Amino acid sequence: MLPPFPENLDKDQEKQYTAAWWNIFFLVIGSIKALLLVICVIFVFLLFDIQPTAFWKKKEINYTTKSTYVPIVDADDRIENGIHVSSGLKFDENFELVRANCTACHSGKLIAQNRATREGWQQMIRWMQATQNLWDLGSKEPKILDYLEKHYAPQEVGRRATIDVAEVEWYILNIE
Ligand code: HEC
Incomplete structure (x- = not known):
C-alpha cells in the first residue's frame, strides 16, 4: 500500500517514515469528509429551499399573496x-x-x-x-x-368604440 521505503533506513527512521505516510493518508480522508459534509449541508439547503441570506436579510412583504x-x-x-x-x-x-x-x-x-x-x-x-x-x-x-x-390616477377614457356599419341608421343630409 505504501510506496517502498528508501533504502538504508534504521528501525526508528522506518517508523517515522510510516507515521508520515499515515498522517498524509488521514489528512486526505479528513479533507474528503469535510467536503462531503459541505456537500450534504448544501444539499439539505437546496432540498428544503432554505436561503441562507434570509437569515440576515429583512423580510420583504409579498403583496401579491x-x-x-x-x-x-x-x-x-x-x-x-x-x-x-x-x-x-x-x-x-x-x-x-x-x-x-x-x-x-x-x-x-x-x-x-x-x-x-x-x-x-x-x-x-x-x-x-x-x-x-x-x-x-x-x-x-x-x-x-x-x-x-x-x-388613483384619472380613469382612462380610451378610444371610442369601433362603429358597427350595419347598425348605423343612415340618412340623407338635407341641405336647404
Ligand atoms: C394634517 C391633517 C391631514 C393629513 C395628515 C392629510 N390630510 Fe388630506 N385633507 C385634510 C383636510 C383638513 C382636508 C379637507 C377635508 C374636507 O374638505 O372635508 C383634506 C382633504 C383631502 C382630500 C380631498 C381634496 C378635495 O379636493 O376634496 C384628499 C384627496 C386628501 N386630503 C388626500 C390626502 C393624502 C393623499 C394625504 C397623505 C399624503 C392626506 N390627505 C393627509 C387634512 C389632512
Whole structure:
C-alpha cells in the first residue's frame, strides 16, 4: 500500500517514515469528509429551499399573496379584493406609508374617491401642507405619490368604440 521505503533506513527512521505516510493518508480522508459534509449541508439547503441570506436579510412583504400577509392587528385590518376594508384604500406596495401619513385627519375613503395625476396629488398634498397642517413628508413623499399615481390616477377614457356599419341608421343630409 505504501510506496517502498528508501533504502538504508534504521528501525526508528522506518517508523517515522510510516507515521508520515499515515498522517498524509488521514489528512486526505479528513479533507474528503469535510467536503462531503459541505456537500450534504448544501444539499439539505437546496432540498428544503432554505436561503441562507434570509437569515440576515429583512423580510420583504409579498403583496401579491394577500391572504398570507400576516401582520393583521385587529379585525378591521381585513383585506378584501385587494382593498384594505377599514380605510378603503388599495392594499399594495407603500400602503402602510399612506395609511400612516394620510389617514390621521380624514378617512382613507376621501383619498379613494379622488382621482388625479401625480402632479395633481402633489398639489393636493401642498394644499394640505399650506392650509391643513399636513407635515413635511420628506423622502416618503415620492413613495406616497407612486402609490397614489398607481391606484388613483384619472380613469382612462380610451378610444371610442369601433362603429358597427350595419347598425348605423343612415340618412340623407338635407341641405336647404
Ligand atoms: C394634517 C391633517 C391631514 C393629513 C395628515 C392629510 N390630510 Fe388630506 N385633507 C385634510 C383636510 C383638513 C382636508 C379637507 C377635508 C374636507 O374638505 O372635508 C383634506 C382633504 C383631502 C382630500 C380631498 C381634496 C378635495 O379636493 O376634496 C384628499 C384627496 C386628501 N386630503 C388626500 C390626502 C393624502 C393623499 C394625504 C397623505 C399624503 C392626506 N390627505 C393627509 C387634512 C389632512
